[in-house]
C-alpha cells in the first residue's frame with residue numbers, strides 16, 4: 001500500500017460549485033460520493049480547497065481531512081486532488097465529445113477510442129501526433145492536445161506544490177505566475193519565487209531549494225538571500241536603500257554556514273547579476289530595489305516637468321490682493337503674515353509646500369487657496385460644473401473625509417483619485433489627472449511609491465499644493481517624501497508657526513508644540529482640564545485603562561469617541577492585549593449574544609473595528625474605523641458563509657469570512673495608523689518596555705490626535721525619553737535626484753577625514769574588502785541606471801536636453 005492510499009480520500013462526481021474566488025482559486029462544492037476510506041455515510045459531502053479547474057459532472061479524487069465546521073457541519077478540506085481519468089469506453093467517449101473539445105462529436109470521439117484504445121489519454125500526452133489520423137487540421141489537433149496536457153499538468157503542479165508544503169493561497173499565486181511551467185521553473189531556481197511571487201520569502205524558497213539539492217553558496221541561493229535582505233531592511237528602516245556594507249554583512253551571516261571561503265566574491269557576483277537583471281540598483285555603495293530607485297528618479301523628473309511647464313498666471317497680483325481681502329471678509333478672518341504669504345505663493349507657484357503643527361491654520365489656508373483660485377481663474381466653485389478643475393485628496397479615508405468636511409468640497413483618497421485598486425494591479429496602473437489645481441493634505445503620510453504614481457499622473461500646467469506636518473511620523477512605506485521636498489529647498493515652502501486655535505481651557509496643542517521642540521515642560525505630568533497623567537507600570541496598564549474607559553461616559557464621552565493609541569502590538573500594554581481587555585469591558589460576551597472568531601480575535605455586534613487594506617470598489621480604505629452592526633451566520637444565508645456587516649461612517653459593507661483578515665479590533669490602534677485622524681478623547685499608554693519605539697515624532701503624532709481630552713498613562717520616563725529622543729531621518733536619495741533633475745549643484749557631501757579613525761571597527765575586514773569591490777570595480781555603479789536618466793522618466797513627450 002502506498003502512503004497516499006492511506007490518507008483520507010473521497011472519490012466522487014462534482015455536483016455543484018457554489019463558491020469560487022478567482023483570486024486564490026479557493027472553491028467550495030458538493031460531490032456525489034462514489035468511494036471513500038473515511039467511513040463517511042452521510043451522502044453528498046461539501047469539499048473545500050484551492051483547485052486549478054474543477055468541472056461539474058466530472059469525477060475527482062480528493063485527499064485531505066474531514067473537518068467539523070462549527071457552522072456548516074462536517075465537510076472535507078482537500079489538500080490535494082486529481083481528476084479521475086475517464087475509465088472504460090463509455091466514459092472516454094463522453095470525455096472526448098464533451099464541451100471541453102469543441103469540434104469533436106460523438107462519432108469522432110468513438111473513433112479516437114477505437115483507434116487509440118482505452119489508454120488514449122496517455123498516448124496523446126506521450127505523442128502529440130497520436131491524433132493526426134483524425135485529420136482535423138494542425139491547429140485544431142494542437143488545441144486538443146494542449147487542452148488535455150494542460151488539464152493534466154495543472155493537477156500535477158498543484159499536487160506537487162502541496163507536497164512542497166505551499167498552502168492553497170501561495171500555491172494558487174505561484175501557479176498564476178508560472179502556469180504549467182511551474183515545476184520546471186522551481187526546479188531551475190526556487191529563489192526566483194522571492195522576486196516573482198508576493199508572500200514567498202527567502203526562508204520558504206530555501207526550504208524548497210534544500211529538497212531539490214540547492215544549498216550552501218549556490219549562486220541561486222545567494223541571489224534569493226540578497227533580494228530578500230534588501231526588502232527586509234527597507235521595510236525595517238523605511239529607508240529607500242540599503243547600505244551595501246550592511247547588506248553584505250547580513251547576507252554573509254545567513255549564508256556563512258556551510259559556505260566556501262570565497263563567499264565574498266560570490267556575493268559580489270550575485271549582486272552584479274541582480275543589477276544586470278534589473279532587480280536591484282547599486283549606486284555609491286548603496287543598494288536599491290529597482291522599483292524604489294526608479295520611483296525617486298521619476299518623482300524628481302515629474303516635479304521638474306511640472307515646474308517647467310507652468311507658464312505663470314493670467315491675473316494680476318493686485319487682483320489677488322483684492323480677492324484675498326474679500327475672502328477675509330467672507331470667512332471673517334484676518335490672515336497673519338505667514339498665512340498670507342503662503343496663500344500668495346501657492347497661487348503663483350507651480351509647486352508649493354505648506355507645513356505646520358496643529359492649529360496653525362493649514363485648513364484655513366486650503367480654504368482660502370481654493371476660493372481665491374476659483375475666483376481668479378473664473379471657475380465656478382461647483383464641483384458638478386464642467387469648468388471645475390480642483391482636486392482635493394489625502395492618503396487615508398479619514399483624512400480625506402476631514403478635508404472634505406473642513407472645506408465643504410469633495411475630497412477623496414489619493415487611491416480613489418487615481419483609480420488605484422490597492423492590489424498588485426496598481427503596479428501597472430498609469431493614471432492621468434485632468435485637474436488644474438491639486439491639493440494634497442496629510443502629505444507626511446505619502447510614501448515614495450504612491451507619490452511617484454500621483455505625481456506622474458499630473459499633467460503639464462497643473463498647480464500643486466502639498467500640505468502636511470513634517471514633524472509627524474513619516475509614511476509607513478519607504479521614504480520621507482514631504483520632508484525631502486521641504487529639505488531640498490527647491491520649492492517655495494511655508495512653515496507655519498503661529499498657533500491660532502484659541503481655546504482657553506486647551507493645553508493639548510501647546511503641549512504638542514513643546515514636545516515638538518524637545519521641551520519637557522514643567523507640569524507635563526500635572527492634571528489640567530483637558531489632559532492628565534496616570535503613573536503606572538506596564539502590568540497595571542490594562543487595569544487602569546479599563547477603569548478610565550468605564551468612566552468615560554460620566555465625562556460625556558461616547559465610547560466611539562474614545563481612542564486608545566499605543567506604539568506596539570506585543571506585550572501587556574501592547575495593542576493586541578489592550579483590544580482584548582477593552583472589548584471585554586465595553587462589549588462583553590453574554591450567553592444570548594452572537595460571536596464569531598477569526599484566529600484569536602472574537603467579533604460581536606457593536607465591536608469597533610479598523611479596516612486594514614484599500615478596497616475602492618466598496619469605498620472603504622486602510623485605517624477607516626467602523627462598527628459591526630450585523631453578524632450573519634453561514635447557516636442563515638444562501639451563500640453558506642459567515643458574514644459581518646460593518647458600518648464605516650454611514651457606508652455599510654458586508655464582509656465574508658475570507659475577508660475578515662482585512663479587519664481587526666480597533667479599541668486600541670497603533671499610533672502609526674492613527675495618523676490623519678483626530679479623536680475627541682485619546683488615551684495614550686507608553687511604557688519603558690517599548691523603548692525601541694519611543695521617539696519624539698511618535699509622541700507628537702499621538703498627542704496631536706486628541707481634540708478634547710488626552711490621558712497619558714504609564715512610565716514617566718517613557719514619556720520623557722520620547723521627548724528627548726529625536727527620531728533619526730530616513731536615508732533616501734530623493735533630494736539628490738531633485739538636485740540632479742533641476743541641475744542644482746549639490747552641497748558638498750561630508751568627506752570623511754582620512755586621518756580620523758572610523759568608529760565602524762566592528763565590521764570584519766573581509767566584508768569591507770567585498771564592499772570596496774562592490775563600490776570600486778566589481779560593479780559599475782551605473783549598471784542598471786543607464787536607462788534611468790532622463791528619458792525613462794519623462795512623460796508628455798518631452799525632449800531630452802543635452
Ligand SMILES: Nc1ncnc2c1ncn2[C@@H]1O[C@H](COP(=O)(O)OP(=O)(O)OP(=O)(O)O)[C@@H](O)[C@H]1O
Nearest residue numbers: 333334335336357358359360361362363364500501
Ligand atoms: N489668521 C487667523 N485668525 C484667527 N483664527 C484663525 C486664523 N487662522 C486659523 N484660525 C483658526 O484656528 C483654528 C485652527 O486652524 P486650522 O484648522 O486651519 O489649523 P490646522 O493647521 O489645519 O489644524 P489641524 O492640523 O489641527 O487641523 C481654526 O479654528 C481656525 O479658524
